[in-house]
Amino acid sequence: MNLRIVGPTPLPPAVCEALARPMINHRGPEFAAMQARIVNSLKTYFQTAHEILLFTCSGTGGLEAAVVNLLSPGDTVVAVSIGVFGDRFAEIAELFGAQVHRLRFAWGSAADPDALRAKLDELANVRAVLITHNETSTATTNPLQELARAVHERSDALLVVDAISSLGAIHLPVDEWGVDVAVTGSQKVWMIPPGLAMLSVGPRAWEAYARAKMPRFYWDFKKMRDAMAKGQTAFTPGVNLYFGLDVALELMNAEGFENIRARHARVAQHTRDCAQAQGFELFANQAFASNTVTALKIPPGVDGKKWREVLRKEHDTVIAGGQKELTDKIVRIGHLGWVNEADIDACLHAMTAALVYVRAS
Ligand SMILES: *Cc1c(COP(=O)(O)O)cnc(C)c1O
Secondary structure (H helix, E strand, O other): OEEEOOOOOOOOHHHHHHHOOOOOOOOOHHHHHHHHHHHHHHHHHHOOOOEEEEEEOOHHHHHHHHHHHHOOOOOEEEEEEOOHHHHHHHHHHHHOOOEEEEEEOOEOEOOOHHHHHHHHHHOOOEEEEEEEOEEOOOOEEOOHHHHHHHHHHHOOOEEEEEOOOOOOOOOOOOOOOOOOEEEEEOOOOOOOOOOEEEEEEOHHHHHHHHHOOOOOOOOOHHHHHHHHHOOOOOOOOOHHHHHHHHHHHHHHHHHOHHHHHHHHHHHHHHHHHHHHHOOOOEOOOHHHEOOOEEEEEOOOOOOHHHHHHHHHHHHOEEEEEOOHHHOOOEEEEEOOOOOOHHHHHHHHHHHHHHHHHHHHO
16 A cells, blocks of 8 residues: 555554564563664754653654643743644643643744744743644644744743654754754654654753643653663553664664655655646645645545545555645645655556546546
8 A cells, every 4th residue: 555644654564574573571671772772863863962752652642741741830832833733732731721822824834933033022931832843734844943043032931842743854953953842753754653752852841840830640751761761661661663663763774864854855846846747736835845745735626535535445545635624625645754756656646547537427
């Protein structure tokens, strides 16, 4: 199957084999050695010298963990949102009692750093700014470096970034840009199944942790840090996902970080070029086009659901639809992780064939 959604993504055979390995003691020496290798490699991709924590959960668990470990009820938070996942991050903080000020932008466009500056100037004592790096629902990548600069220039707020669908594929030097916590998820760029969230936690985040009063048990950063210092995890981890991640990181290290980023940029450009050449219209503002996902407008008069169904049944190809208000307006092609141009060619070819069929029927 050509699985072209934005995670889960296809798995390399070596990863599949690793996932099927017999269990080991998660409090034994083999696990400790494996976790050390994983953390060591992840630091390269996060471009951080600080702590990396892994939680057994989907990406959203990582976002919730960031919120409850850094904030107290009543804290002022600015949530920058350009789509579904930006809204979700805001909702989590709000649910746990933060005073959330949403800074929303039209779907398909990126956040404006000057608008963020203005928002920060208007509010006092902003404790944290939540930003989505790559908004998967609209296939748009925020200008995070400029947004980060705005945050640090106008406030002492923590910068917390949902990098779930970008980290490892799109440039994000966590330390250099002053990102206090960055979150990613295993089923996106990392070529392993869903079930792990990986977070970087910088020194300012640890200071905030010491003061933060939101309730937390499973997500407690310090519990996890202390356990990881002993080569363990706070609670039983998804051991086979670690097997997979260990091998996937080996593959990534062999390819090289620069090459991985260049491949994602190249395949994304190829997707956009070929989609347009085949008559499709791109959805997002192309100045901020994502390198991990591309959104295409559903051609007028076409039933998007039917189109995807024919694609799945007749062409063994699965793409994503739109979310929320974009449900009947766009389709999305994932090009992240284990992907090259040939996967995209096959996908677009099938999309065109399926479209001919849907229009004729
Ligand atoms: C996939 C994704 C999420 C949600 O991750 P889950 O693993 O489904 O919980 C959040 N934010 C972004 C940007 C994503 O791409």
